[in-house]
Amino acid sequence: MTTLKQTPLNAAHRAMGAKMVDFGGWDMPVNYGSQIDEHHQVRRDCGMFDVSHMRVVDIKGDGVRAFLRHLLANNPDKLTTTGKALYSTMLRPDGGVIDDLIIYFMSESWFRIVVNAGTADKDIAWMKEQAASHALNLAITPRQDLAMIAVQGPNARAKVWEALPGSQELSENLVPFSAVEMGEMFIARTGYTGEDGFEIMIPAKAAPFFWANLAEKGVKPIGLGARDTLRLEAGMNLYGQDMDETVNPLESGLAWTVDLKSPRDFIGKAALLAHPPTRKLAGLLLTDRGVLRGHQKVHTAHGEGEITSGSFSPTLEKSIALARVPSGVAIGDTVQVAVRDKMLNAQVVKYPFARNGKGMI
Numbered sequence: 159m160t161t162l163k164q165t166p167l168n169a170a171h172r173a174m175g176a177k178m179v180d181f182g183g184w185d186m187p188v189n190y191g192s193q194i195d196e197h198h199q200v201r202r203d204c205g206m207f208d209v210s211h212m213r214v215v216d217i218k219g220d221g222v223r224a225f226l227r228h229l230l231a232n233n234p235d236k237l238t239t240t241g242k243a244l245y246s247t248m249l250r251p252d253g254g255v256i257d258d259l260i261i262y263f264m265s266e267s268w269f270r271i272v273v274n275a276g277t278a279d280k281d282i283a284w285m286k287e288q289a290a291s292h293a294l295n296l297a298i299t300p301r302q303d304l305a306m307i308a309v310q311g312p313n314a315r316a317k318v319w320e321a322l323p324g325s326q327e328l329s330e331n332l333v334p335f336s337a338v339e340m341g342e343m344f345i346a347r348t349g350y351t352g353e354d355g356f357e358i359m360i361p362a363k364a365a366p367f368f369w370a371n372l373a374e375k376g377v378k379p380i381g382l383g384a385r386d387t388l389r390l391e392a393g394m395n396l397y398g399q400d401m402d403e404t405v406n407p408l409e410s411g412l413a414w415t416v417d418l419k420s421p422r423d424f425i426g427k428a429a430l431l432a433h434p435p436t437r438k439l440a441g442l443l444l445t446d447r448g449v450l451r452g453h454q455k456v457h458t459a460h461g462e463g464e465i466t467s468g469s470f471s472p473t474l475e476k477s478i479a480l481a482r483v484p485s486g487v488a489i490g491d492t493v494q495v496a497v498r499d500k501m502l503n504a505q506v507v508k509y510p511f512a513r514n515g516k517g518m519i
Contacts, residue, residue, distance in 0.1 A: 165210035166305045166362040170369050174379055181382055182276040184211045189381035196384035197472040200351055201515050204311030205380035206372050209350075213278035214304050214359055215271045217285070219296040222269055226261065228424055229288055231407060233417035237263035243335040243348060246415050248281065249426030253406035253433065257281050258397055258415075260348060262337050270344075272306075272357075274397050288425070304344075305365035307358050309377060310388075312515055314355030318345075321371040322358075329356070350385065352392025352513035390467050390478065393441065393509035399452055400439065400466040400480055406430060409482060411439030437482050439466070441509030442493070443519055444477035446502040450495060454479075457494040457501070460486035465495065473512040474519060480509065 162185035171178065176187035187208065189196060199205045217226070226234040232246035242263050248256045257277040262270040273281045282300055289296045309318050319326035328338050329345045334354075337346035344359035360368055373379070386396070393411070395401055401410035408416065408430060418430065442465070444450050450468030463483030471478045479495075487493070489508050494501040511519050 163211070165208055166365045167208045167210060167307075167369055170366050171208065171379070174373075176379070176381060179382070181211070184275060186211065187379070187381040189383045190379050193381065193383040193387070194472050196378070196380045197387050199378050200311045200353055200380055200384065200388055201473055201512070202312070204309060204314040204317055204353075204355065204377060205384075206369065206377045207308040207310065207380050207385055208305075208369075209308050209357065210305040210362070210365065211275035212306055213273050213275065213282075214301040214306070215273060215282060215285070216268065216299045216301055217271065217296055218268045218299070219294070220267060221294055222267060222296055225289060225292065225294055225296060226269060227422055228292070229285065230261065231416040231424055231426060233420055233422060234261060234263070234269070235420070235422075237261070239336070240264060241332075241337040241339075243337060243346060245335075247401075247407045247412055248284070249407070249424070250403060251425055251429060253426045253429035254403040255397070255401045255405065255407055255410065256284055256403060258395060258401070258412070262346070276398060301359075303362055304359045305362045307360065307365065307369060307372070308349055308355065309358070309372065310349045310351040310353045310355035312354065314353065317372065317375050317377050318356050318358070321368070321375045321377070350392075350394055351388040352394070352510060353388070353515070387469050387472060390469055390480065391471055391473055391510065391512035393480070393511065395439075395480075396467055405482070406433075406435070408435040409437045409439070411480070436485055437463070438485050438487070440481055440483050440487055440489075441507040441511065442468075442479040442481050442495070442504040443474075443507045443511075444479075444495070444502060444504045445492075446504075448477060448497045448500070448502050450477045450479035450497070450504070455496040456481045456483055456504075457496070458483055458487050458491065460484035463487070463493075471511055474517045478511050479504070
């Protein structure tokens, strides 16, 4: 039997009564009671998430910007201010998505990248292989000494400032998608919920103390279940569901993260230009009774599609989904979804479905 990996907060989750599950080889909390309550807690107040299974990777050395210019679909030349962040995909030569990630510019010789837990080993091997093929002497270092805690919701920043003395002065003026160092800590105004807040990297040994401090200030712990419904409402892709190595970012609602305009070449660019997308990611709102789930077939006037992520939306109190459908499908169209042995009606809508505490449909 395989032993599950544990984050530095494993004991804290168990002490708080978390229901623990195997999440991609990690022993992680799915909820601490009611998943719906946890979802509303983040939309209406704030909550904290253990995201220490995500991998922080520091890339240092001469030529790191040029390396990333070739490695990533989005353009790191957009990053000129220390701490500024950029969301990007990292592609195979055929345009398939190896991973989606966030990259932070710290200096011309240091960029920090946060990659997904399930793809971390593959991502790091790919980065090292690409650096070696260009004879670049870069230090690509997974920071397994760091834990990561996300605090999300309308009151998130105020609660972090209460729990972390000295943090307000440093982070008060951070704009979204930027970060600042605080000693050994790293405070980023980023998240995966559609709410404001911080993702905080902290030495692993200090993580339980900070988690307890946040709890003392009234910040409730939130599990992976609510994290998934929050990100789906916010229209944010999940790697392995809404995209993977078999699909390209242009068919995954991620064209905004791909820079095809600059003369810069990057891995996968030629494939994207040679094969214009025939499918796209669309939002669905179920108008019949039922629940939309991943892999259900979507029947449209332009051909068949498939739901990539689907769930009940606690904010809208309706079932919603992201689906990969033929490009001809338009917002406002009615489509049919095969749910068990029934064909249920759904409306094609523009996502996000909910952000900043309220529904947007």
